[in-house]
Structure formats: structure tokens, C-alpha cells
Amino acid sequence: MSGTDTTKSTGGTSAGRTGTDQPRRGRADKAAAILHAACVVFGRDGYSRAAVDTIATEASTSTRTIYNYFPGGKEELFRSVMEWSSARVRDEQLARLRRYLDPQRPPHPRDLERDLLALARAWSDLMADFRDHFLLVRHILVEAGHLPADTVQAWQEAGPRAVRREFASALAALSDHGLIDAHGDLDQVATHFMALISPNAVQHSYWGVTPLPAEEIDRLIASGVRAFLRAYGGAAT
Amino acid sequence: MSGTDTTKSTGGTSAGRTGTDQPRRGRADKAAAILHAACVVFGRDGYSRAAVDTIATEASTSTRTIYNYFPGGKEELFRSVMEWSSARVRDEQLARLRRYLDPQRPPHPRDLERDLLALARAWSDLMADFRDHFLLVRHILVEAGHLPADTVQAWQEAGPRAVRREFASALAALSDHGLIDAHGDLDQVATHFMALISPNAVQHSYWGVTPLPAEEIDRLIASGVRAFLRAYGGAAT
DNA sequence: TTAAAAGCACAACCAGCGTTGTAATGTCGT
DNA sequence: ACGACATTACAACGCTGGTTGTGCTTTTAA
Structure with missing residues (x-):
């Protein structure tokens, strides 16, 4: 079920329009991948049981990146999801x-x-x-x-x-x-x-x-x- | 001294007064008090959030006693409840x-x-x-x-x-x-x-x-x- | 009254986990 | 190739909390 769209290197530089407001390449893609993974893990394990590391693995990314995208940590991530x-x-x-x-x-x-x-x-x-x-x-x-x-x-x-x-x-x-x-x-x-x-x-x-x-x-x-x-x-x- | 909060017997849990025919004192009463407290705390906080210490406080007993009554620990307690x-x-x-x-x-x-x-x-x-x-x-x-x-x-x-x-x-x-x-x-x-x-x-x-x-x-x-x-x-x- | 059982406070141990810092690595635009 | 930044692995810190051991105190039964 999961892992289908979690390919982090999503093809070419489709979202690579730099200079406007998006600082980097597929920022939105990465955020979406994290949100999707968080949805899966939170939905399966619940808020308390769900570990940020598990979400990171599910999103094929690192724990640190999650905190870079969601400085509010686990709580903000849940609200965002x-x-x-x-x-x-x-x-x-x-x-x-x-x-x-x-x-x-x-x-x-x-x-x-x-x-x-x-x-x-x-x-x-x-x-x-x-x-x-x-x-x-x-x-x-x-x-x-x-x-x-x-x-x-x-x-x-x-x-x-x-x-x-x-x-x-x-x-x-x-x-x-x-x-x-x-x-x-x-x-x-x-x-x-x-x-x-x-x-x-x-x-x-x-x-x-x-x-x-x-x-x-x-x-x-x-x-x-x-x-x-x-x-x-x-x-x- | 933390004895100021000994306002136990908040509810009708006047357990150990009548030693009639129970093999031990109010063993059943105590168990019921623990189960009731566990019901309240599990119901309010959920399994993961609920702490055994919280349940003990709610039941006006000690953590150790809970483990004496339910050797299986938190998990068995939840199943019993x-x-x-x-x-x-x-x-x-x-x-x-x-x-x-x-x-x-x-x-x-x-x-x-x-x-x-x-x-x-x-x-x-x-x-x-x-x-x-x-x-x-x-x-x-x-x-x-x-x-x-x-x-x-x-x-x-x-x-x-x-x-x-x-x-x-x-x-x-x-x-x-x-x-x-x-x-x-x-x-x-x-x-x-x-x-x-x-x-x-x-x-x-x-x-x-x-x-x-x-x-x-x-x-x-x-x-x-x-x-x-x-x-x-x-x-x- | 006395001894055994139950209950208790306290402390210690250990595991999990949220969170952060850091240095190394990868990636992209130029 | 180079520089800037994103990303990563790794480690460390601190806190919460489950679990157990240990004497001390209270209650119950004889």
C-alpha cells in the first residue's frame, strides 16, 4: 500500500523553478512524502505509539529532515497531517x-x-x-x-x-x-x-x-x- | 512529608472495615478499585498515555500493589479492565x-x-x-x-x-x-x-x-x- | 498480644523516544 | 569544477514511564 510514491528522487527537476519563493527543488514533494508517511504511521499506531523515526523510515528520509520541515516537532507534524x-x-x-x-x-x-x-x-x-x-x-x-x-x-x-x-x-x-x-x-x-x-x-x-x-x-x-x-x-x- | 494527600476513601471505597467472610480483607474491593481507576484513566488518556502511576493515584493505592494484583503488568491490567x-x-x-x-x-x-x-x-x-x-x-x-x-x-x-x-x-x-x-x-x-x-x-x-x-x-x-x-x-x- | 500477610514509599534499573547538534555526504545551479 | 544548500548518519542528552526489589508500616487473623 505505502511506499508507492515515496520515491524521493522523483524523476527530473520538475519542480525546479528556483528564484521565486521555493528555496529548493522538490520541497513540496518531500513535504508531501513526509505527510503521507506520517498519515500512514499515525493512522496505524496512534499519536503516542508512533515514533518519529518510524515515520522517517516510512518516508524514506531521515529524522533530522522531518525536524527541518516541521520545526514544531511531532505535535506540529500531527496537526499538519x-x-x-x-x-x-x-x-x-x-x-x-x-x-x-x-x-x-x-x-x-x-x-x-x-x-x-x-x-x-x-x-x-x-x-x-x-x-x-x-x-x-x-x-x-x-x-x-x-x-x-x-x-x-x-x-x-x-x-x-x-x-x-x-x-x-x-x-x-x-x-x-x-x-x-x-x-x-x-x-x-x-x-x-x-x-x-x-x-x-x-x-x-x-x-x-x-x-x-x-x-x-x-x-x-x-x-x-x-x-x-x-x-x-x-x-x- | 507527602502525607497531606491522604484524603483517600474519596468515593465509597471504604474497603477494609468489615472483615466478614472474605479470605483476605477486602481483596475484591481493592481489585475493583484498581479496575475502576484503570477504567477511568485508560478511558481518558488511552493505553499508551495512561501511566501506571496515574492509575495507582486514582485508585488511592500504590504502583507496587497494582503489580501485586496484576502480575502481567499494564497489558494484563488493560485486558482485565x-x-x-x-x-x-x-x-x-x-x-x-x-x-x-x-x-x-x-x-x-x-x-x-x-x-x-x-x-x-x-x-x-x-x-x-x-x-x-x-x-x-x-x-x-x-x-x-x-x-x-x-x-x-x-x-x-x-x-x-x-x-x-x-x-x-x-x-x-x-x-x-x-x-x-x-x-x-x-x-x-x-x-x-x-x-x-x-x-x-x-x-x-x-x-x-x-x-x-x-x-x-x-x-x-x-x-x-x-x-x-x-x-x-x-x-x- | 503477636505473627503473618498486605500495603506502601522509595529507589533503582532499563528501554524507548523526542529533540538537537554536528560533521560528512549528496545534489543542484552556475 | 565549485559553492551553497539540502540531506543524512550518528551520537548524545534528557525525560518519561514500565518494572522490580527492598525494607518499613499497617492491617488482619489467631
Whole structure:
């Protein structure tokens, strides 16, 4: 899984534009390699267990270089990884949301289940595609009590909250067209949708530590979407 | 002299007063005090951060005594706490399940929502009554990858799995009487019920680290139960 | 009262790890 | 080739913390 993009000598001098603001060559590449390695190791071992040396080895670099890039040490590295990984995943999550549930073009009533199922599958696939990230999120939640409050606040505002907010507004569009019946506030609907489709990897397999077979995941997702539609399907369905 | 902090017996741990029939003095009491303290500290700090000295202070005992009771050290202590706390909570959870959803006496259709709501509230209250335990469970899930596989297996078989199994069989009784429509297998129904009523403390407040106001919790639970009944309410309702 | 057991404070040992300094080595632009 | 800087290996420091041994004190049972 890892080590694919950790080739430090990344080809030619692609990022070698000197003189502006980047002091050296592939500085960004190196930083990304460190962040990716930190994501893997923090996600696997947790904050306390993870050793900076292990991260350095995983990133195919040296401990000293990590401290050169992140003078704040382990703590700043963890915060940087939170920010970096969450932004990446959030963007991809929002992209998949817009692909399958565009508020500008609500689906036909007949296609609602198909689209919701596609969205649920896309989000589920996301958890596999960014497995390292979600393994890390586990530890963010657990370490929340040991992190600065504003850091955690900022993370969840820029990460999961942003997704849920946009999802709720997409649901609002569905509600306006009678495709779903919110039965109250839309935040609830969004939460319940996620609750019904997410137990796949969460409840059943320790946050994805032991992956489930694809067909089993598919069965659980389909079951969740059907239950969601029975609970919130609108008059037009 | 550091004897100023001898304000032990902070809780009801007045252990060694009554030497009745116990072979040694309050051996069980002492063990329970250690286990309870370990539950608190492990739940707050996690396995790696938690220091044995901290647990000893929390238990108003000495580090050495902990090693006398648990020769396996920190690791065995954690495993013992898992077992001890989970058994306690599971029993209480099953008791509340039977109180509000007795398979022998299914409720009237009119009372189904009331009973499910009562059960959901009872389980939610349980998470407050045994807050330390659920704080610990967080860390069990996160540490699963660093614990012996059979230990984790045994824990979830004797703990959450047992509850879900009995809950599913209670739902089977409801299904037999037409009170709910399983739309497939009953394990799904049980999972979805729990998913719809548990986001209270889980999604919204970091696994209960920052408790929500009671009325908010009540609102979320009621919303979850109503959604559940729309999804799984049987013909008789 | 007395002896044994339990509990305790204290100290020591050792391992792991975060962090920093330093000198050697590699790499790139000129 | 040369110089500047990035990168590295290496070592050292200090701190935290798990674990154990050891007498001293307290409690319990006879």
C-alpha cells in the first residue's frame, strides 16, 4: 500500500523553478512524502505509539529532515497531517457528492434510489481509497481531548462539517422537489443517511482495520439506502 | 512529608472495615478499585498515555500493589479492565432491554413507539451512567490492531455482540407479531436501530467527551426512533 | 498480644523516544 | 569544477514511564 510514491528522487527537476519563493527543488514533494508517511504511521499506531523515526523510515528520509520541515516537532507534524489529509479527502468527498446529487439538477423520482445508492457506494469506496486517512481520523477523535480545542474545532469545521453541510443543502433541494420528506430539520436527515450507510466499515470491522468483502459491503449499503428511503422517501416517490 | 494527600476513601471505597467472610480483607474491593481507576484513566488518556502511576493515584493505592494484583503488568491490567467493565455494562444493557422489550409480552401496536423510545432513552442513559466505560470502549476499538486478536474477539463476543444478538431476537418477536417489517434479515434491523439512536453521543460530541444537553439528546433520540419506525414499522402499526 | 500477610514509599534499573547538534555526504545551479 | 544548500548518519542528552526489589508500616487473623 505505502511506499508507492515515496520515491524521493522523483524523476527530473520538475519542480525546479528556483528564484521565486521555493528555496529548493522538490520541497513540496518531500513535504508531501513526509505527510503521507506520517498519515500512514499515525493512522496505524496512534499519536503516542508512533515514533518519529518510524515515520522517517516510512518516508524514506531521515529524522533530522522531518525536524527541518516541521520545526514544531511531532505535535506540529500531527496537526499538519490532520489539515493536509482532511482537505484532500473533503475535496474528493464533495466532488463525489456533486457528481451523484447535483442540487441544480435533481433526479427523476424513479432514479432517486439509484442516485443515492451510487452516492453511498462512492462514499464507501472513498473510505477504501483513502484508507490511511480514515484510519487517522479514528485517532483524531480519540486524541481530541489531548489536542488544543481550537485545532479540533478548525479540523471538524473544515472537514466533516463542511461535507455534512453541503450534503444537507443537497437534501434541501430534494426536499423542495418532493423527493424526500425531511420530517423535521435537514441536518437530521443527513446524519441519519450517513448513520445508515456507514456502519459498513465502522461497526463491523473496527473502523476498517479488517476490511470486509466487497459484496458484503454492497449488501449493507443497499440495505441502508432502502431503509433511508422508507424513512424519508417523499410523496413523489 | 507527602502525607497531606491522604484524603483517600474519596468515593465509597471504604474497603477494609468489615472483615466478614472474605479470605483476605477486602481483596475484591481493592481489585475493583484498581479496575475502576484503570477504567477511568485508560478511558481518558488511552493505553499508551495512561501511566501506571496515574492509575495507582486514582485508585488511592500504590504502583507496587497494582503489580501485586496484576502480575502481567499494564497489558494484563488493560485486558482485565476490558473484561470487567464490559461484563458489567452488558448485563445492565441486557436488563434494560428486557425491561422495555420483553419478547414474551410484545407491546400493543399503539405502544410500540413508546416502548422503543423508552428503550432508546434507557440505552442512552446507560452511556451517561457508565461514561467511563464507553470512553474506554473508544480506545479498545482504536487499540484493536495492537491487541491479541483472540482477546478482541472474546471481548466483542461477550460484550456488544451479545447485546445485539439478544436485541435481534427481541426484534424477531416483534416481527412475528407484525409490529415491525424486517425487510430482510433481523441483524440489519438491529444495527440500523442502534445506528439511528446512537449518533447522539458519538457523532456529535466525540464519543461523549463533551456531553450534550439532555433535551438535545432527547430530541435526537426521538427523531431516530421515528425514522426507524417509518423504515421498519410493520403492518400492525 | 503477636505473627503473618498486605500495603506502601522509595529507589533503582532499563528501554524507548523526542529533540538537537554536528560533521560528512549528496545534489543542484552556475 | 565549485559553492551553497539540502540531506543524512550518528551520537548524545534528557525525560518519561514500565518494572522490580527492598525494607518499613499497617492491617488482619489467631
